[in-house]
Amino acid sequence: MIKIKLVNRSNNEVPEFATEGSAGVDLRAFLKQSVRLKPLERAMVPTGLFIELPKGTEAQIRPRSGLAAKSGITVLNSPGTIDSDYRGEIKVILVNLSNDEFEINNGDRICQMVIHRYETFEWDTVEELTETIRGEGGFGHTGV
Numbered sequence: 001m002i003k004i005k006l007v008n009r010s011n012n013e014v015p016e017f018a019t020e021g022s023a024g025v026d027l028r029a030f031l032k033q034s035v036r037l038k039p040l041e042r043a044m045v046p047t048g049l050f051i052e053l054p055k056g057t058e059a060q061i062r063p064r065s066g067l068a069a070k071s072g073i074t075v076l077n078s079p080g081t082i083d084s085d086y087r088g089e090i091k092v093i094l095v096n097l098s099n100d101e102f103e104i105n106n107g108d109r110i111c112q113m114v115i116h117r118y119e120t121f122e123w124d125t126v127e128e129l130t131e132t133i134r135g136e137g138g139f140g141h142t143g144v
């Protein structure tokens with residue numbers, strides 16, 4: 001169970017998994033007025049949601065592929081990170097990568113949120129790292 005606070009009490013809908021096997025819940029725009037995004041314009045879109053994540057978990061804010069494929073709309077900082085100690089409103093930074101203006105209306109499903117466990121760690125500062133076959137090769141080192 002994850003604690004959630006909704007701004008819009010008249011419409012007590014919590015974000016839902018679109019299907020039984022969906023990895024994330026879809027988040028909806030919470031807007032008094034529609035937002036129009038010109039090409040390459042971005043906007044921080046409120047969701048009206050405040051959550052309290054269990055320690056050791058984070059929420060990732062990811063684009064919806066349908067919006068990206070059909071309209072060129074994506075999450076600029078994808079995957080956005082919601083920290084477990086964050087108590088503010090979840091906001092979604094959308095950017096319009098198409099050549100056409102795009103309108104976001106109240107209640108539109110604008111992104112999806114996936115909850116993850118993460119590791120905490122301490123650093124072990126050393127002089128040498130363990131050798132591997134790859135070594136320092138990267139960035140296409142193994143070929144196309």
Ligand SMILES: O=c1ccn([C@H]2C[C@H](O)[C@@H](COP(=O)(O)OP(=O)(O)OP(=O)(O)O)O2)c(=O)[nH]1
Nearest residue numbers: 061077080081082083084086089090091092093
């Ligand atoms: O897409 C996002 C990303 C972040 N946040 C909120 C929750 C998160 O816990 C907080 C900080 O996010 P992040 O660490 O990505 O931003 P920062 O630029 O490092 O800000 P800060 O210095 O507050 O950590 O902002 C959102 O609402 N939406």
Ligand SMILES: [Mg+2]
Nearest residue numbers: 081082083086
């Ligand atoms: Mg930060």
